[in-house]
Every structure is written in structure tokens, then in C-alpha cells.
Amino acid sequence: MGLSECWKQLSWIYYQYLLVTALYMLEPWERTVFNSLLVSVGAMAVYTCYVFMPQHIMAILHYFEVVQ
Amino acid sequence: MFEMTIFLYLFFFCQHFTMLLLLLYICATKLFGFIFKCIGLKRKTAEEYDKGSIIKNPNVPHNPSLYKKPFVESFEETPLMVAVLTYMGYGILTIFGYLRDFLRQWNIEKRHIARERDEQKDFVPLYQDFENFYNRNLYIRIRDNWNRPVCSVPGPKMDLIERSTPNYNWTFEYTGRVLKDVLNLGSYNYLGFAENKGPCADAAIEATQAYGVGVGSTRCEMGNLDIHEELEQLVARFLGVESSMAFGMGFATNSMNIPALTGKGCLILSDELNHASLVLGARLSSSTIRVFKHNNMQSLEKLLRDAIVHGQPRTHRPWKKILIVVEGIYSMEGSIVRLPEIIALKKHYKAYLYLDEAHSIGALGPNGKGVVDYFGLDPKDVDIMMGTFTKSFGAAGGYIGGKKELIDYLRCHSHSAVYATSMSPPVAQQIITSMKIIMGEDGTTLGADRLRQLHENTTYFRRKLHDMGLIIYGNEDSPVIPMMLYMPAKIGAFGRQMLKKNIGIVGVGFPATPIIESRARFCVSAAHTREMLNTALDAINEVGDLLQLKYSRRERPLPSLGWMSDESLLKD
Numbered sequence: 001m002g003l004s005e006c007w008k009q010l011s012w013i014y015y016q017y018l019l020v021t022a023l024y025m026l027e028p029w030e031r032t033v034f035n036s037l038l039v040s041v042g043a044m045a046v047y048t049c050y051v052f053m054p055q056h057i058m059a060i061l062h063y064f065e066v067v068q
Numbered sequence: 069m070f071e072m073t074i075f076l077y078l079f080f081f082c083q084h085f086t087m088l089l090l091l092l093y094i095c096a097t098k099l100f101g102f103i104f105k106c107i108g109l110k111r112k113t114a115e116e117y118d119k120g121s122i123i124k125n126p127n128v129p130h131n132p133s134l135y136k137k138p139f140v141e142s143f144e145e146t147p148l149m150v151a152v153l154t155y156m157g158y159g160i161l162t163i164f165g166y167l168r169d170f171l172r173q174w175n176i177e178k179r180h181i182a183r184e185r186d187e188q189k190d191f192v193p194l195y196q197d198f199e200n201f202y203n204r205n206l207y208i209r210i211r212d213n214w215n216r217p218v219c220s221v222p223g224p225k226m227d228l229i230e231r232s233t234p235n236y237n238w239t240f241e242y243t244g245r246v247l248k249d250v251l252n253l254g255s256y257n258y259l260g261f262a263e264n265k266g267p268c269a270d271a272a273i274e275a276t277q278a279y280g281v282g283v284g285s286t287r288c289e290m291g292n293l294d295i296h297e298e299l300e301q302l303v304a305r306f307l308g309v310e311s312s313m314a315f316g317m318g319f320a321t322n323s324m325n326i327p328a329l330t331g332k333g334c335l336i337l338s339d340e341l342n343h344a345s346l347v348l349g350a351r352l353s354s355s356t357i358r359v360f361k362h363n364n365m366q367s368l369e370k371l372l373r374d375a376i377v378h379g380q381p382r383t384h385r386p387w388k389k390i391l392i393v394v395e396g397i398y399s400m401e402g403s404i405v406r407l408p409e410i411i412a413l414k415k416h417y418k419a420y421l422y423l424d425e426a427h428s429i430g431a432l433g434p435n436g437k438g439v440v441d442y443f444g445l446d447p448k449d450v451d452i453m454m455g456t457f458t459k460s461f462g463a464a465g466g467y468i469g470g471k472k473e474l475i476d477y478l479r480c481h482s483h484s485a486v487y488a489t490s491m492s493p494p495v496a497q498q499i500i501t502s503m504k505i506i507m508g509e510d511g512t513t514l515g516a517d518r519l520r521q522l523h524e525n526t527t528y529f530r531r532k533l534h535d536m537g538l539i540i541y542g543n544e545d546s547p548v549i550p551m552m553l554y555m556p557a558k559i560g561a562f563g564r565q566m567l568k569k570n571i572g573i574v575g576v577g578f579p580a581t582p583i584i585e586s587r588a589r590f591c592v593s594a595a596h597t598r599e600m601l602n603t604a605l606d607a608i609n610e611v612g613d614l615l616q617l618k619y620s621r622r623e624r625p626l627p628s629l630g631w632m633s634d635e636s637l638l639k640d
């Protein structure tokens with residue numbers, strides 16, 4: 001029962017996302033194009049953070065002379 | 069690292085330096101102002117420049133002495149987040165519109181729309197402007213919410229024919245089902261005269277049997293029936309003017325009669341949000357048109373003063389006449405015109421007033437006689453009172469009322485009288501019967517009951533929508549209720565969700581409203597019972613929660629104590 005509630009809530013949130021970005025009015029293949037673009041850009045941002053975050057944090061700490 | 073530090077230091081220094089300079093400048097001006105005031109060298113204030121003007125303070129919207137009861141209008145501001153998201157939505161739709169146009173141009177996708185022929189490809193393009201782009205890529209995607217075929221009388225409930233579309237609204241097919249008893253919140257049926265039974269329908273049947281349906285001529289030739297004369301005398305008596313004239317079509321009344329009234333060398337001051345018929349009539353008349361801000365009396369006064377002081381553009385001769393064109397109720401905003409102030413201005417500056425009461429005749433005022441009755445003013449102050457019979461009388465056509473000389477002039481010089489066929493007899497009879505019912509001359513209290521029911525319905529519906537947290541525009545007494553939706557996808561979603569709950573509404577988008585302010589427009593009717601309104605309100609509440617439409621940032625009352633909030637509505 002908790003899972004179906006969760007699924008309904010997620011489905012409602014997806015509906016809000018469709019309404020706000022006006023994807024509600026587009027055909028299914030256009031929605032696929034937009035969603036895949038969004039997911040790929042998001043994935044690239046997450047990957048960049050993952051690869052470069054240690055270097056950034058070391059640089060900041062070095063600037064504030066917390067670590068040599 | 070070293071260069072970066074220097075750059076950062078320079079950046080902050082420049083920023084602080086400019087802010088310091090700004091502060092110094094402000095202090096210096098204030099200091100000099102103080103010194104000059106002490107000496108006695110004053111600059112004139114805005115009030116002193118406008119010494120002769122009669123509308124003083126724009127923030128206090130009215131002289132309390134001119135208005136007999138409180139004039140409460142609200143146009144709540146768009147929340148910033150909603151505006152940003154709406155623009156983003158339109159941006160995404162525009163990008164996909166360009167993509168689809170590209171696919172259509174290169175024949176990757178099948179084309180359903182009008183396009184030029186191949187032989188015309190070197191001519192001026194017909195379908196490249198924004199209106200056609202908007203039509204192809206935004207309007208057609210949600211087009212199933214408009215032009216729904218109605219197959220019964222469009223009263224408080226109607227029957228719709230169900231349609232399905234195999235190719236995303238490019239073409240429609242009938243499924244064969246009829247949606248019965250759909251609650252009708254879109255028809256302009258303010259007093260509930262859109263019915264096929266009752267005294268009006270019986271009288272119209274008798275008129276058809278006496279006169280037929282077609283007239284077959286114009287008013288000036290052989291189309292002047294005695295039923296038209298009776299109608300015009302009745303309309304003149306209803307409005308309280310000397311004489312009136314009735315035309316077959318409301319749009320044509322405006323667009324064909326304004327050219328007969330003004331011409332070259334005249335000035336038309338029209339409101340920003342006037343209807344297309346008024347704009348068309350003003351443009352056809354070849355007068356100079358100046359537009360003042362919607363319902364803003366300071367803007368109108370400034371235009372009047374400039375017009376009288378400077379005269380016509382190059383020759384500076386005085387204007388032949390100045391005509392102020394306003395509407396009684398603006399149907400897209402739900403606002404009522406500030407008539408007492410306009411009449412005060414018109415008398416002061418000796419201009420003429422053209423009042424289009426399309427939505428307000430029959431719907432406002434204690435006796436249903438329109439916005440003049442609502443404010444308790446004298447009908448002789450308005451030079452030209454125009455209105456339509458479509459909205460409150462359940463018929464079709466328009467009228468113009470005023471002094472006898474004016475109407476006699478229009479009988480000969482109006483395009484509509486000379487060229488257009490006159491009103492059909494059953495339609496005229498419907499108007500006569502319904503007008504007699506409203507005035508109470510048929511011996512029953514049906515008219516007074518309907519007027520009171522409309523007022524109660526309006527107050528109740530507006531109060532409940534306001535309390536739900538939806539943004540509602542307009543005056544508290546207007547039966548036209550625009551509810552803001554803002555985002556383009558929500559227009560389509562709202563229409564479809566309400567139809568699933570068996571309620572038909574009208575959504576309005578770009579060309580009729582500003583691009584981010586799309587809305588759904590409810591028209592309350594005297595034929596709606598309290599149960600129908602409650603059904604509608606529950607549905608709107610549910611759909612409002614589902615679509616997250618409750619944007620209002622006002623304080624809302626607590627939802628309990630239902631009996632107390634109902635009692636406060638029945639205080640009249």
C-alpha cells in the first residue's frame with residue numbers, strides 16, 4: 001500500500017513537471033527528446049562534480065591555508 | 069594567484085567607490101534642496117502644475133463623493149516565480165515549434181496546414197509571421213478545448229458532441245456519443261433567457277408564424293417592420309433615453325456606426341482594452357485615435373488636456389469633436405468602468421461619451437438597466453448608449469440609444485441601416501418579451517427574481533473562488549469572472565479536466581490576453597442554481613489542487629464555520 005501511494009505521488013509530481021515546462025502539450029516523441037536532453041545534461045553535470053570536486057575542495061583549503 | 073588577488077581587490081574597490089559616489093550625490097541634492105527651500109526658491113510640485121485638473125490623486129482611485137457605494141476591484145499581481153516559469157514554458161514551446169516547422173519544411177513530416185504553392189515561393193510569405201507560428205505550434209495542440217459543438221439549448225446545462233482526434237488536433241472525428249447535461253460556465257446567459265420553453269419562446273413562435281423568419285431587405289428600403297418600431301420604442305423606454313435604433317448584429321453596430329459619428333479631424337480616446345468591434349469602428353472612421361490606460365482616469369484626463377491645449381497634430385486647429393469610447397464591463401478583465409468620474413471629466417472638458425454596454429446591460433444595476441443604473445446616474449449624461457441583445461436577452465443584435473436628432477441622423481447615415489438586412493422578427497420578438505419581463509411589465513416578478521438571483525450567484529461564486537485562493541480579476545459585482553491560469557499547458561489541462569467532470573469552461577490565451585496572463589473565464593447566470601454552483605466550485609477546487617492553480621498570496625479565511633460565512637452573504 002505504501003508503494004502505490006509513493007507511485008501516485010511521483011506520478012503527480014511528474015504531471016506538475018509536464019505542466020510547468022509545457023511538455024503536456026507536446027507529442028510523446030517530443031517529450032522523449034526533451035527528457036533525454038535534460039537527463040544527459042544533468043548526468044554530465046553530476047559526473048563533472050564527481051570528477052572535479054576533490055580538486056576544487058583542495059584548492060579552497062589551500063587558499064585559506066588550512067592545509068599546506 | 070597573485071594576479072587574481074589584485075583583480076579581486078580592484079573589483080571591490082570600484083564597486084564601493086561607485087556606491088560612495090551615489091550616496092554623495094543624493095546627500096548633495098537633498099542638502100541643496102533644503103537650502104533652497106529655506107531661502108524660498110521652490111520648484112513647483114506636480115499638483116501645482118496640474119492646478120486645473122479635477123482628478124487629483126491616482127492612488128486614491130475615486131472621489132468618494134462621486135460614488136454612492138464602494139467600488140472594489142482587484143487585479144492581483146503575477147507572482148514572480150509563476151511569470152518566470154510561464155516564460156520558460158513558452159520558450160520550450162517556441163523551440164519545439166521551430167523544430168516542427170523545420171521538419172515540415174523539409175518534408176520529413178506530413179503537413180496538415182495551409183501553405184503557399186510551389187509557384188508562389190518567390191512572393192511575399194503569407195504564413196511566416198508570429199500569429200501563424202503561434203497558431204500552428206501552440207494553439208492547435210490544445211485546440212480541442214474550443215469550438216466544441218453544442219447540440220442543445222446553451223442554457224445552464226447543455227449537451228456536447230464528443231470528438232476524438234487521430235492526429236493531435238489537426239482533424240476531428242465524432243465518436244458518436246453525446247455528453248449530456250454538461251454544466252455551462254461559458255455562455256453569456258446572464259439572466260437565463262437562453263431557453264426553448266417559456267413565454268419568450270412562445271412569443272417568438274407566434275412572431276415566426278406571423279412574419280416568417282427572413283426580412284429580405286434593409287431598414288432603409290423595405291425591411292422596416294412594425295415589430296422593429298415597437299422594439300425601438302421599448303428599448304428607448306428601458307434605457308431612459310429619447311430614442312433608439314436596433315441593428316441585426318452587435319459587432320456591426322459598433323463597427324458601422326462609429327464611422328458615421330466621427331470622421332477626419334475628430335479625436336477618439338479609447339480605452340486600452342476595448343473590444344475589437346470598437347477598435348475596428350474607430351479605425352474605419354479615419355479619426356485620430358489615442359489610447360488611455362485601462363480604466364485610468366488620470367491618463368484620460370492628461371490626454372484630454374493635451375488634446376484641448378495642442379489641438380490637431382500639425383495645424384494646431386481645435387478638434388471638431390472628442391469622443392471617449394469605453395465599455396460597461398470589460399469581459400476579459402471583469403472590471404467595471406469608472407463612469408461617475410468619466411462623466412465629470414466629459415462635462416468639464418466638453419467631450420462626448422460612447423458607452424458600449426454589451427456585457428453590462430441587464431446584468432448590472434438594481435433594475436437591470438446597465439452600468440448607468442448601477443451607479444445611479446442620469447442616462448441623459450451619456451451621449452451615445454450602445455449595447456447588444458446577445459448577452460442578457462438571449463437574442464442577437466445591437467442597439468444605439470440617445471437623443472432624437474442623433475438617432476434620426478443614424479437612420480439615414482449608418483452603413484448598417486443602409487446596407488445590412490434588418491433584424492429577424494422572431495429575434496426581435498424575443499427581445500421585446502424578455503425586456504418586458506425584466507421591466508416587470510408582464511405582470512409577474514420573474515424579472516426581479518432573475519436579477520436578484522444573478523446578483524446572489526455573482527457574490528457567492530466570487531466569494532467562494534476568492535476564499536479558495538485562486539487569483540480572480542475584476543470588480544466584485546461583475547458576473548464575468550476571469551480566473552488566472554498563466555501557464556499555457558494549464559489552459560489545455562484545465563479545460564480537459566473540467567470536461568471530464570462534466571463542466572464546460574472557456575479558456576483564453578494569447579491574442580485575446582497578454583502572453584503570460586492566460587485565464588479561464590466563468591460567466592455566472594441567473595439560471596444556475598445553488599447546487600450547480602456548488603458542484604462547479606467543488607470541481608474547481610479539486611482541479612485547482614491537482615493543477616496547483618492556487619497562486620494567490622492573500623490571507624485566506626479558515627475553512628470552518630460554514631454557516632457564518634453563508635449568513636454574511638445574505639445581508640441585503
